[in-house]
Amino acid sequence: MSKVLIYAEIKAGKIKKSAFELASEGRKLADALGGDLGAALIGPGLESFAADLAKYGVDTVYTIEAPELETYNSEYFAQALAHLVNETKPEIVLMSHTMQGKDLAPRTAAKLGMAVMADCISFRLEGTTLIGKRPMYAGKCFAECSATGSPQIATARPNVLETAENPKAGSLSKIAFSVDTSRSTYVTKDLNLDTSGKVDLTEAEIIVSGGRGMGGSDYTLLEEMASIFGSRATIGASRAAVDAGWRKHSDQVGQTGKTVTPNLYIACGISGSIQHLAGMGSSKVIVAINKDTEAPIFTKADFGIVGDLFKVVPEFNKELKAILAE
Amino acid sequence: MKSLVCLKQVPDTETQIKVNADGSGIVTDGIKYVINPYDEFSVEEALRLKEKFKAGEVVILSVGPDRLVEAIRTALAMGADRGVHVCDDAVNNADPFVMAQTLAAAAANIDCDIIFCGHRAIDDDFAETGAMLAELLKIPQITLVTKIEVSADKKSVICERDIEGGKETVESPLPCVVTSQKGLNEPRYASLPGIMKAKKKPVEKKTLSDLGISTEAKLATTNFSMPAARQAGKKYEGMEPQDVAKTVVQALRSEAKVI
Ligand SMILES: Cc1cc2nc3c(=O)[nH]c(=O)nc-3n(C[C@H](O)[C@H](O)[C@H](O)COP(=O)(O)OP(=O)(O)OC[C@H]3O[C@@H](n4cnc5c(N)ncnc54)[C@H](O)[C@@H]3O)c2cc1C
Numbered sequence: 001m002s003k004v005l006i007y008a009e010i011k012a013g014k015i016k017k018s019a020f021e022l023a024s025e026g027r028k029l030a031d032a033l034g035g036d037l038g039a040a041l042i043g044p045g046l047e048s049f050a051a052d053l054a055k056y057g058v059d060t061v062y063t064i065e066a067p068e069l070e071t072y073n074s075e076y077f078a079q080a081l082a083h084l085v086n087e088t089k090p091e092i093v094l095m096s097h098t099m100q101g102k103d104l105a106p107r108t109a110a111k112l113g114m115a116v117m118a119d120c121i122s123f124r125l126e127g128t129t130l131i132g133k134r135p136m137y138a139g140k141c142f143a144e145c146s147a148t149g150s151p152q153i154a155t156a157r158p159n160v161l162e163t164a165e166n167p168k169a170g171s172l173s174k175i176a177f178s179v180d181t182s183r184s185t186y187v188t189k190d191l192n193l194d195t196s197g198k199v200d201l202t203e204a205e206i207i208v209s210g211g212r213g214m215g216g217s218d219y220t221l222l223e224e225m226a227s228i229f230g231s232r233a234t235i236g237a238s239r240a241a242v243d244a245g246w247r248k249h250s251d252q253v254g255q256t257g258k259t260v261t262p263n264l265y266i267a268c269g270i271s272g273s274i275q276h277l278a279g280m281g282s283s284k285v286i287v288a289i290n291k292d293t294e295a296p297i298f299t300k301a302d303f304g305i306v307g308d309l310f311k312v313v314p315e316f317n318k319e320l321k322a323i324l325a326e
Numbered sequence: 327m328k329s330l331v332c333l334k335q336v337p338d339t340e341t342q343i344k345v346n347a348d349g350s351g352i353v354t355d356g357i358k359y360v361i362n363p364y365d366e367f368s369v370e371e372a373l374r375l376k377e378k379f380k381a382g383e384v385v386i387l388s389v390g391p392d393r394l395v396e397a398i399r400t401a402l403a404m405g406a407d408r409g410v411h412v413c414d415d416a417v418n419n420a421d422p423f424v425m426a427q428t429l430a431a432a433a434a435n436i437d438c439d440i441i442f443c444g445h446r447a448i449d450d451d452f453a454e455t456g457a458m459l460a461e462l463l464k465i466p467q468i469t470l471v472t473k474i475e476v477s478a479d480k481k482s483v484i485c486e487r488d489i490e491g492g493k494e495t496v497e498s499p500l501p502c503v504v505t506s507q508k509g510l511n512e513p514r515y516a517s518l519p520g521i522m523k524a525k526k527k528p529v530e531k532k533t534l535s536d537l538g539i540s541t542e543a544k545l546a547t548t549n550f551s552m553p554a555a556r557q558a559g560k561k562y563e564g565m566e567p568q569d570v571a572k573t574v575v576q577a578l579r580s581e582a583k584v585i
Binding site: 102106110111113117119137138139144146148149183187191193194198199206252259264274281285286293298300301303304312314315319 | 570
């Protein structure tokens with residue numbers, strides 16, 4: 001039986017990178033606890049994924065398939081995952097703090113009578129107790145969190161835990177399950193997906209963000225920069241840009257937007273208010289382009305460029321294109 | 327249309343958070359508290375539903391210490407009808423599961439067509455309570471909602487919600503729990519007459535024994551710490567765009583190693 005179980009999320013026919021991050025972390029925890037690492041896969045056509053997960057240290061891949069699980073539904077997926085946990089009795093369950101994870105983890109946890117140590121950025125063990133470190137107040141402070149009861153359920157912030165290959169023989173176990181359709185739930189009427197293939201802000205490795213200094217809804221310069229970086233980059237915005245209607249609400253970074261942790265955050269025409277800094281302050285490297293030398297963002301930026309973004313960004317893009325082509 | 331709005335009081339977003347000396351929590355002296363911004367969207371949406379159906383009620387449900395009543399009064403001043411304030415030391419600082427249990431017990435005694443929660447509270451940032459409340463009440467959850475359309479018979483709702491890289495439209499039977507996201511609406515301000523009226527609106531205070539439940543903590547939060555202070559790095563001033571771009575891009579590769 002697995003001591004540690006991860007939930008591996010699938011997107012567009014592929015396992016998400018965040019699942020490999022969980023597997024790598026789960027492997028370390030399972031080794032320290034002297035037990036196996038399992039992975040839960042829910043949805044259609046799952047068997048081909050077992051090998052991918054075994055590469056990152058998963059011993060057993062558990063799959064649940066059912067007609068109702070073709071598209072994601074919080075109630076049905078939570079039923080399936082809770083069933084799998086009850087069957088395999090892990091001590092620790094790890095999920096990702098992705099858009100889906102945020103919807104699924106708490107509902108599953110409530111079925112199991114537990115809460116979730118949500119959005120952890122690192123883990124350690126004290127005996128058999130899992131301790132997760134998590135940001136609070138949008139990263140204005142940190143705290144450690146532990147669970148009383150079992151299983152201990154945590155979600156990990158994507159893009160923060162390291163992936164490490166650790167190949168295992170890997171076995172596959174199909175878990176029989178039928179969805180209880182008597183439970184009231186919603187039906188999905190329409191999925192309107194952005195086909196650019198861009199990752200969500202909370203999962204992006206690189207964020208190119210624009211604020212009021214963009215002067216309007218034309219973000220071509222920033223989109224060009226993001227596309228030079230490819231699929232690991234995406235666009236963010238300050239609240240001023242969102243409130244002006246230049247960008248979608250879901251692009252907002254900050255205390256009342258998304259808290260992000262990319263490797264690289266490039267802030268263009270953003271002053272760096274306390275609410276914005278709260279959301280992006282734990283980025284690994286910050287570049288700020290602002291024409292006001294006094295802008296507060298410069299107190300946090302690793303690389304502060306004082307200048308007009310409309311003159312600097314085009315040159316920046318040229319240089320990036322050149323260096324990334326090397 | 328009867329709505330129940332779960333509302334939390336949180337430190338104002340301007341607050342400089344400081345951790346206390348023994349790391350057991352944050353320094354609360356001098357903190358100004360406000361309604362959790364996401365809960366303001368919930369209050370606004372509930373008011374709009376009541377206005378649209380020209381009938382119903384908006385009830386504010388809140389768990390927390392005495393000071394919380396100010397937040398309830400603010401929501402009443404926006405136009406909500408009455409408040410239920412669960413005030414009990416056992417749950418004033420509860421983890422998401424205990425909070426959801428408490429809300430579920432209180433909600434069970436309130437007649438409503440729909441329940442609103444904020445998709446997260448901007449203090450502890452757990453983003454769990456709404457989904458847990460829905461599960462405990464055995465009703466659907468629709469999280470991160472940016473648009474709501476309730477059917478004329480008040481039996482179902484069509485919602486637009488944020489998903490990774492896009493939007494999902496779902497149809498759900500009512501009652502359900504909806505968690506509010508930015509973009510849902512623009513919350514109104516409390517008017518002066520609203521503030522006067524709010525003083526006379528009822529706020530019922532309850533303890534856990536009134537609700538007939540006892541709780542057991544599921545999470546412990548300890549060892550609060552401050553992030554390492556970020557130092558200002560290099561600043562490039564008065565350089566030609568071309569030169570500064572070259573310098574910084576190269577530094578990102580060779581020094582910072584992020585590209
Ligand atoms: C309750 C509450 C919650 C909030 N939550 C958030 C949040 O989550 N996220 C958030 O971002 N904000 C939030 N805010 C708003 C925040 O206080 C600021 O108003 C906002 O971040 C400012 O956005 P900005 O930096 O884009 O605009 P400004 O502060 O107006 O800054 C624009 C900057 O662009 C520079 N600029 C202008 N033109 C150029 C140019 N051509 N080239 C280079 N630089 C140029 C200017 O020098 C200036 O520094 C919140 C506020 C409140 C009250």
